[in-house]
Amino acid sequence: MTAVTVRLMFALSLLLVLVLGAQAGQPLWKLLPLSGYFLLAAVSGVCNTFLESASGLNADSGLLNWVYLIHMDFLYIYLAAELRGKKRWGLAATALLHILLTALRSFAAVPLLTEKVGDWLGFSLLVVAIVLMLFSHEEMQRRISWCLCAVAAFLFLIWGVTRYVGVEVLYPFSNPVTSMLGGYPHAFYALLCNVAGLLCAVQVVVEFVRSMLLRQRQMQMMEISSQTAQEKYEQAQASVRQTASFRHEWKNHIAALHLLAQRQDQTELRNYLDRLDGELEQLSPRNFTANPTVNTIFQRFAAQAKKKDVTFRVSAVLPEMLQIREDDLCSLLFNMLDNALEAAAQTEQGEILCSMQIRRQYLAIRCENTYSGTLRTDKNGELLTTKNDASDHGFGLMKMRAIAKKYGSVLDISYDENRFTVMTALKLLPEKKNQ
Known part of the structure; x- marks a missing residue:
């Protein structure tokens, strides 16, 4: 009864993983045969013990x-689905052939597969599966x-020991090998x-x-990345407001300079000009485009590129x-730039x-930059961060992909x-009609 309960628990756990994965957008359909294995194993265990003795069912009957x-x-x-x-296809086809032959034997009474031959075919399938997994890429x-x-x-070691100490000492462990050597490998x-089923189920869970914990961490880091981009944008907006304020005060600065010139106070005049020059260095009044959000972001990165002696060219x-x-x-452009x-x-x-630029209701974005060094990719060819603390980086690219997907790109x-x-084309949202 304990074995039946454990199998049912594994079957239900795998079905729960399948449902949760489907809700998260990652349906793991290959879990169906694995959960079916545990479910049918539990059913066969019940039918061949309690129901058979209580109801007089014959285990040799068809179903x-x-x-x-x-x-x-x-x-x-399931193991075939894990291979490539x-x-x-070879392992899956052989398993399906075995199912067909046993069906003909159980329902049509076609003597194509005796019980002994069927057991050896099932054992051969297991050996083939073990060999194929041994040379798998995973x-x-x-x-496993x-x-x-x-x-x-x-098991063979235990069987060998029983040859010297007696079968009764380690009987439960020696019986599988003894039966197989006697012609019954079941x-x-x-x-x-x-x-194998236990290892696969534990591995899946x-x-x-x-993956769920990693996904949660990624979502948190992407949210932090978005907040950081928004904070940088607000800082850039503050710089633009400072520029506007400086322009507004320009007349006052001119009047002060005239007054100092009339007084012929050369020292104070030079000090005042130095202060103005310092303020001008901190401002970037250049306009790149008519859109204020994009223009503010470009102004910020133009100033940073100048400090790092990087040529920054924009066509927007x-x-x-x-x-x-x-x-x-903001999040897309800040991460990209x-x-x-x-x-x-x-x-x-x-x-x-x-x-x-706008192309047929899409915002086409293209960013090209020079780089040096070696790029890292995973087994699927996806780029990985080159920073040492990789667990805390690499989310910017993930966030850009999520935004592109959100806008149909x-x-x-x-x-x-x-x-x-890096290129993408974001589909523009429909304009809101005035009510």
């Missing part, structure tokens, strides 16, 4: 016998394969399948919990109003080229030996 024979094939189908290429699959090999070696490969033919949320636009400026500042002749990244280019 019960078929469930008992094929439940391990669902495990093989010809390995996947490290976890190789670990080695673990199954270790369990099999342990107990041996059923035990290995239970171990652990990886799912880990934009209207005053854009049908894109200001926080999304931050990365570009950091990379360009590390080259001898750093350069950033940024262009923005993708973030296109290309690069050669010394140039890095």
Whole structure:
């Protein structure tokens, strides 16, 4: 009864992971055969014990016998889904063939597959699965394969010990090998399948919990990135307001300079001019585009690029109003230009080229910059951060991808030996009609 309960718990846990993954936008359909394996294993255990003795059911009857024979094939189908290429289709096809042959035997009474031959075919399937996983590209699959090999070696070791100390001493552990050597391998490969199913289920649950925690952390870091971009934008706006205030006070400064000139106070006149020159250095009154949000961001990065001796060129033919949320636009541009400026500042002749324009209800954005060094990518070819504390970085690119997806686009990244280019086209939101 304990084994049945554990199998049911694993089946329900895997179905719960499947549902939660689907809600998070990552449906793990390959978990269906694995949960089916535990569910059918529990059903066959119940039917062949309690129900059989209480109701007089015959385990050799069609449906019960078929469930008992094929439940391990669902495990093989899951393992096939974890493999790639010809390995996947070969193992899956063999498992489906075994299901078909057992169905013909159980329901049509076609003597294509005797019980003994069926057991050896199931055992052969397990051996094939172990070998294929051993040469898999996934490290976890190789670990499961080695673990199954270790369990099999342990069973043979126990069986070998019983040859000298007697079978009755270690009987429960020696029985699977003894039965297999006697021509009935079902107990041996059923035990290995239970171990494999347990390892796969634990792996799935652990990886799912880990991915959910990572996803939560990523969302938090992306939110922090958005808040940081908004704070930088507000700082840039303050600089623009300071420029406007300086222009407003310009007449007063001219009057003060005239007064000092009339007094012929050369020392005070020079001091006053120095103060004005310092204030002018802190301002960036250049206009890049008619849109105030984009213009403020470009003004900020133009000043930073000048300090780092990076050439900053902009082409932005934009209207005053854009049908894109200001926080999304700020977050995208700040993350994009931050990365570009950091990379360009590390080259001898750093350069950033940024262009923005409206094309058929899309805001086309292109940012190109020089860079030096080696780019890092994961197994899927996605870029990784090159910073030492990688756990706290790399979220800017993730945030840009999320914004691009939000506006019906993708973030296109290309690069050669010394140039890095990021492009996207954000779909403009429909204009709100006046009510």
